[in-house]
Amino acid sequence: xxxxxxxxxxxxxxxxxxxxxxxxxxxxxxxxxxxxxxxxxxxxxxxxxxxxxxxxxxxxxxxxxxxxxxxxxxxxxxxxxxxxxxxxxxxxxxxxxxxxxxxxxxxxxxxxxxxxxxxxxxxxxxxxxxxxxxxxxxxxxxxxxxxxxxxxxxxxxxxxxxxxxxxxxxxxxxxxxxxxxxxxxxxxxxxxxxxxxxxxxxxxxxxxxxxxxxxxxxxxxxxxxxxxxxxxxxxxxxxxxxxxxxxxxxxxxxxxxxxxxxxxxxxxxxxxxxxxxxxxxxxxxxxxxxxxxxxxxxxxxxxxxxxxxxxxxxxxxxxxxxxxxxxxxxxxxxxxxxxxxxxxxxxxxxxxxxx
Numbered sequence: 212x213x214x215x216x217x218x219x220x221x222x223x224x225x226x227x228x229x230x231x232x233x234x235x236x237x238x239x240x241x242x243x244x245x246x247x248x249x250x251x252x253x254x255x256x257x258x259x260x261x262x263x264x265x266x267x268x269x270x271x272x273x274x275x276x277x278x279x280x281x282x283x284x285x286x287x288x289x290x291x292x293x294x295x296x297x298x299x300x301x302x303x304x305x306x307x308x309x310x311x312x313x314x315x316x317x318x319x320x321x322x323x324x325x326x327x328x329x330x331x332x333x334x335x336x337x338x339x340x341x342x343x344x345x346x347x348x349x350x351x352x353x354x355x356x357x358x359x360x361x362x363x364x365x366x367x368x369x370x371x372x373x374x375x376x377x378x379x380x381x382x383x384x385x386x387x388x389x390x391x392x393x394x395x396x397x398x399x400x401x402x403x404x405x406x407x408x409x410x411x412x413x414x415x416x417x418x419x420x421x422x423x424x425x426x427x428x429x430x431x432x433x434x435x436x437x438x439x440x441x442x443x444x445x446x447x448x449x450x451x452x453x454x455x456x457x458x459x460x461x462x463x464x465x466x467x468x469x470x471x472x473x474x475x476x477x478x479x480x481x482x483x484x485x486x487x488x489x490x491x492x493x494x495x496x497x498x499x500x501x502x503x504x505x506x507x508x509x510x511x512x513x514x515x516x517x518x519x520x521x522x523x524x525x526x527x528x529x530x531x532x533x534x535x536x537x538x539x540x541x542x543x544x545x546x547x548x549x550x551x552x553x554x555x556x557x558x559x560x561x562x563x564x565x566x
Contacts, residue, residue: 213342214277215241215242215243215277215337216242216243216254216259216277216278217277218337219231219242219254219334219337220254220256222304222333222334223254223255223256223304226304226328226330227302227328228302228303228304228328229255229256229299229300229301229302229303230253230254230255230297230300230302230303230304231253231254231255231303231304231305231333232251232252232253232303232304232305232306232318233251233252233253233254233306233333233334234251234305234306234309234310234314235306235309236248236250237338237504237505237508238306238309238333238334238338239251239252239261240432240504241334241337241338241504242254242277242334243259243261243274243275243276243277243278244274244275244276245261245263245267245270245271245274245275246270246274246432247263247266247267247270247271249263249264249266249267249287250262250263250267250271251287252278253291253296253297254278255300258279259277259278259279260278260279260281260296261275261278261279261280261281262281262282262283262287262290262291263280263281263282263287264282264283264284264285264287265282265284267282268282281294288317288318288321289321291321292321292322297322297325300325301324301325301326302325302326302327302328303322303325303326303327303328304328304329304330304333305318305327305328305329305330305333306330306331306333306334307329307330307331307333308331308332310329315327315329332509335508335509336509336521338503338504338508338509339501339503339508339509339510339521339523339524340521340522340523340524341503341523341524341525341547342523345433345503345525346523346525346547346554346556348430348431348432348433349433349434349435349502349503349525349545349556350556351430351431351433352389352393352427352428352429352430352431352433352434352435353427353435353437353545353556353557353558354558355384355387355388355389355428355430355435356384356426356427356428356435356436356437357437357557357558357559358383358387359380359383359384359387359426360424360437360439360559361559362379362383363376363379363380363383363424364441364564364566366379367416367422367441367443367566368416368443368566369415369416369417369418369443369444370415370416371415371416372411372412372413372414372415372416373398373399373400373403373411373412373413373414373416374398374411374412374413376396376398376411376416376422376424377395377396377398377411380392380396380398380424380426381396384426384428388430389428389429389430390428390429390430390431390432391428391429392426392427392428392429393427393428393429393434393435393436393506394426394427394436394506395410395411396411396424396425396426397409397410397411397423397424397425397426397438398411398422398423398424399411399422399423399539400414400415400416400417400420400421400422400423400443401414401417401420401421401422401537401538402535402536402537402538404420404421404422404423404440404533404538404539404540405533405534405535405536405537405538405539406533406539407495407496407531407533407539407541409423416443417443418443418444419442419443419444419445419446419447420442420443420444420446420538421440421441421442421443421446421450421454421538421539421540422440422441422442422443423438423440423539423540423541424438424439424440424441425437425438425541425543427506432504433502433503433504434502434503434504434505434506435502435545436502436506436527436543436545437543437544437545437557437559438529438531438541438542438543439542439543439559439561439564440454440457440539440540440541440542440563441563441564441565441566442563442564442565442566443566444565444566445565446563446565450538450540451563453490453532453534453538453540454540454563455563456484456485456488456490456532457485457530457531457532457540457541457542458542458561458563459484459488460480460481460482460484460485460488460530461481461528461529461530461542461543461544461561463480463481463484464477464478464480464481464498464528464530465528465544465546465553465555467480468526468528468546468548468552468553469548469549469550469551469552469553470520470521470522470523470524470548470549470550471519471520471550472519472520473517473518473519473520474510474511474512474513474516474517474518474520475513475514475515475516475517477498477512477520478497478498478512478513478514479514481494481498481528481530482494482498482514482530485530485532490532493532493533493534494530494531494532494533495531495533496531497511497512497513497514497515497516498512498513498528498529498530499512499526499527499528499529499543500512500526500527501524501525501526502525502526502527502545503525510524510526512526512527512528520548521548522548522549522550523547523548524547524548525545525546525547525548525556526545526546526548527543527544527545527546528543528544528546529541529542529543529544530542542561543557544556544557545557
């Protein structure tokens with residue numbers, strides 16, 4: 212791990228504060244390596260302090276890098292106050308998008324001399340620019356997901372329920388070494404495929420239907436994410452045409468993916484293709500999202516966002532078309548942005564597979 216605490220410190224000057232308080236556990240893990248369920252990290256110009264409770268005394272001392280470890284028990288904030296860790300500090304930036312009103316009021320009561328400065332997306336640009344070791348972990352997670360998809364191609368058949376397929380997806384990931392799923396699998400057959408975030412049901416797969424399969428896992432803390440749409444038996448002509456259009460849109464977007472492009476411009480590459488094909492109103496979500504220690508993180512690829520995408524950003528490219536009460540098609544890969552272009556971490560085939 213590089214000196215990530217050092218990468219955080221320039222934010223002190225940027226936000227005109229003397230300390231930064233991190234409470235969001237994925238960001239704490241990114242900053243110092245801690246993987247437990249309770250902790251906070253305070254970063255100042257000349258020191259960094261990590262706090263947790265007794266359950267993590269050994270674990271924190273093994274994992275935390277770049278910060279002094281303190282294990283006071285459950286009364287972490289009381290320890291921060293009594294230990295004078297914020298004495299002389301006038302302004303503290305905190306993660307506004309991961310803080311409740313109750314927490315904020317508690318801080319104000321415990322530290323009346325401190326001005327608390329809310330900042331949304333405090334670390335998002337630092338976390339969003341993946342380092343080589345992070346990309347390697349995402350690649351390993353995606354390799355597990357690719358292997359599970361290959362297995363599914365041999366077992367999917369008419370008569371299986373969506374829930375049975377989802378259970379097989381979970382089991383196969385865990386059997387192959389995944390820590391856990393990165394989200395509940397989506398298995399959406401026939402008309403359910405027109406629901407972008409459909410939940411697996413007791414509906415049975417039927418011959419001639421399209422089936423949307425969206426799933427991923429965590430390996431060593433980092434997520435995979437992939438969608439493939441397959442046909443159970445020969446699909447109709449429109450289903451084939453829609454599939455071809457979604458694939459063309461995805462391939463065009465992937466080809467355009469590079470560091471320096473904006474979220475909105477990249478989304479437009481796929482969206483314009485789908486609109487030109489006559490299905491623009493049926494592409495109802497953004498093009499993709501960042502992937503890392505969270506399954507959904509910055510950057511967001513959308514026509515609503517104009518962020519410039521940096522080298523190292525690891526994102527999904529997942530256009531879709533959803534025809535209500537009929538069927539849906541989505542294809543999704545994980546892409547790493549490079550200065551010279553991109554790298555695709557997803558190996559599963561994208562030809563329309565008729566099972």
